[in-house]
Amino acid sequence: MIRTIAAVMALTMMMPTAPAAAEAPSLRRQGTATQLIVGGRPMLILGGELGNSSASSAAYMAPHWAKLKAMHLNTVLAPVAWELIEPREGVFDWSSVDALVRDARAHDLKLVILWFGAWKNSMSTYVPSWVKRDQTRFPRAQLADGRGVGILSAFAPDTLAADQRAYAALLGHLRAIDERQNTVVMVQVENEIGMLPVARDHGPLAEAAFRQPVPVELISYLTAHRATLVPGMQRLWIERGAKTSGSWEDLFGRGDAAAEVFTAWHYARFADQLTAAGKARYALPMYVNVALNRPGRAPGEYPSGGPLPHLIDVWKAGAPTIDFIAPDIYFPNFVDLVGRYKRPDNPLFIPEANNADNPAGPANAFYAIGAHDAIGYSPFSIESIDDAPGALGAAYDVLTQLTPSILAAQGLGRIAGFKPAELYDGTVLYEPQTRDLGGYRFTIAYADIQRPTLAPTTAAAGGMIIQIAPEEFLVAGQGITVTFAPIGDGPSQAGLDSVWEGAFDAAGTWRPARLLNGDQTHQGRHVSLPTGRWQIQRVKLYRYD
Template identity: 50%
Template sequence: MIRTLIALVAFISMAITGAAAADRPIPRIEGRQLIVDGAPWLLLGGELANSSASSRAYMAPRWERLAGLHLNTVLVPVSWELIEPEEGRFDFALVDGLLEDARAQHLRVVLLWFGSWKNSMSSYVPDWVKRDTARFPRARLTDGRAIEMLSPFAPANADADARAFAALMAHLAISDTARTVLMIQVENEIGMIPEPRDRSPLARAAWAKPVPAGLPGAGKSWAEAYGNGADEAFMANAYARYTERVAAAGKRAYPLPMYVNAALPRPNAAPGSGYPAAGPLPKLAAIWRKGAPSIDFIAPDIYFPNFVEWTHAYAALGAPWFIPEANRAGAAEAPANALYAIGALGAFGYSPFSIDDLAPGGDAGLADCYAMLAGLAPLILERQGGDRLAGVRAPVAFDGTTDLADQVLTMGATHLTARLIDPWVPRAQQHPETHGAIVIQLAADDFVIAGRGVTFTFAPVAGKGATGILAIDEGRYDNGRWHPGRRLNGDQSHQGRHLRLPPNRFSVQRVRLYRYD
């Protein structure tokens, strides 16, 4: 009965919103971009702390502050327990209120579905699920103990989650004609802990079956096919298939883009005991793609210093992507990370965590960085996925060691060498992990370079002659339109020797080059 009602609501909702959809198309993924209102969208985001969105009153004074940080999108949790307090009875008043408050500040929203799992645990499932362990079985450890984690091998668990998620999506299809909601994160940091494999009776029965068709090693046992990684591969397949049941039910009601996020491992960490095993990590991407085709992409939650390493691993998967959690919002390196992910690796968005907990003035320059990126957005989006957009920042290893070697960008006929230490400020007073820049090629010898703490010199790719600076103008972009300020052909450019982005503030500079022998 509930399934039939959800399907009927979804059908009616699509009919009701058909006219509105013609004016405001449903957000979608196209290539490596997020398309909003029919055009590419650069997602400048921030994720709320986990409990903030459970109270509209708590959030009320915070929306204006979020808009003041120059965000255009807020990542907002929606927990299963609050929308379905009794089985089959749904209450979306809180969701509607939060979306109304976001719209009042001209903010868009990505909803985070805290359904069966949040950081591996089943802490946000409704009371009636938690109490009925016979109908909704838990994962178990090797010694037989149950843990507070729904087993992904139980059809009843997936069915209940899918029904609730479909009801939420059907409601959004009716109520969110403004298209405030851009995407949905399905579950949160799925993974098995403190052991790498569920040992419940249903899981043991699944383990005894061969690897299913379509996966490497199909027909073999999991141990034969995957060796030491068998436990994690087995669980990744189970989690992906469970997530697919939830996501597919939601997409049938309202086909917004959907993704899953991963908690990342430290170096040499053991699956399960060292990190949540079997989440959507790059090494498991093929299993996740096969098991959950309704998921548009997988995304990392990066809380470790080796940001560059992890972003390269996800960008290499070739799918659209963004970073839903990039450490805490006040982290000093957050602006440099945003510039690098968007400029160097084609991320369509960036979002640090706990954005609503920022103290006044504690954003470490993120607001200024977002304001700068918002002005540059039309130029960035036009060049995403091509060789006319680049970015630099110093790679930092997991142990905090920073690689300050010069980086060379090749754009057209020009080598751009980026020095990540400022030449005019004593080294001891600098924090190179906060330095970063985005480079946009406008024409053959015309570049926009924006950021802080990076100095650029220019040379011809052919190696013959020299590349000189005709002019450097400081200024700003407003919705892609250039507003020039000072001409920087004197001390600021060392009399035409380089382009310098000061380390203490964000700067947007436009440089025009020429060739001479």
């Protein structure tokens, strides 16, 4: 008997064991930055979002995967539609999800899953037929005259329960097929939530909720964060007396103002409960995205109640389970808009930024990552680009080379990003900018210093500077001229010790090419990265009197 037990033990030790589950992707602080952690290491998302219908067909996507890899993407943002995974209530079909994960994995690409559930671009067109046709269980939002709109009401308990069940099932399935590989690194909860074409739902359930006092949870949040509320919320609440009890109109004013805060609160609560159901099955990082509002438009003319800049505080109060809010940016004033979403309680991620062929896209990526420690960047309709790798691919190639240095510097005061700011009307503000880094003040100009005329591609200019050692920096980008001066105590002037043009190889080793001097550095006066080619220069400075 003893020999039998020993034999069994020996056999057991020789048998292969199933690999342990990998640590789930998560978010982790580094200094003032928040980073995405995958496989125990930080990851920078260089992504692209597929068109809305592309991921529904593996055959359609088949010729695109290799092209996306050739563009130096490391992540694809891909929709998963509720109508495809639950065609009959309680019966799930995972074939589209399995194909998506399989094909991304085969091309060494990560995925961010976009859940097109109850709402997509405000509307409810991706819900299953059995939801669309049952308006008793799943009522539509209504206008004030009682007419319905093609948007599911956020106040219907059965709608939340059904969406939760499907979303939780999706997360459970992702865990079952991907927990060890971590192909899926994040999930977007719904898509561009908001009410159209009016500020709030006027259905019976919504009307009953609107007659209730403002929830204590929202008032408590506003009170606790009074000093840091965004200007829009300060105007709505504080300038009306910062009341701590009462109706929506008592606290936020009559008309659209109170209606939109009410809408935002209930959308946020729905999204939070959906997120909690998903995280209970697989606790991936989860975020909501936002369709931004044009200036001068009223709520309902844009998606009312979404996590817009003036409503961030309502969403932070109502949806604490959601990890962050991510702006979809299709307007020229990119610099202004990303600054509103990078907050101590909200890391920056750009899931959609214009179409993938927009000439400003590469510079926007450099700016978001370098200036705001962005988790990642992703333009829309990435598979539509025909000339891969193209300008975006060239920029992503450089960002891929820089990724180890970027991730090491984020949140620690060792990285700066820049691009010319633009106004909403497209006016480019190309005046020089300054950044302080590593004991030096860098001045970035977007025109040739020797021949100061503005190039027609100035909007596509931009870059970043990363400190990699005392007095040593990586300067990357295009269309920029950089000068430098010491700050602090010590010698009052700065010079170029050396400037090397080069690249990092796949192993992360720096491979120098030309040693730049003479005309290429204006006789030691500046570092120049001309328009037309994304590149890296390794710069060493020194001080002198």
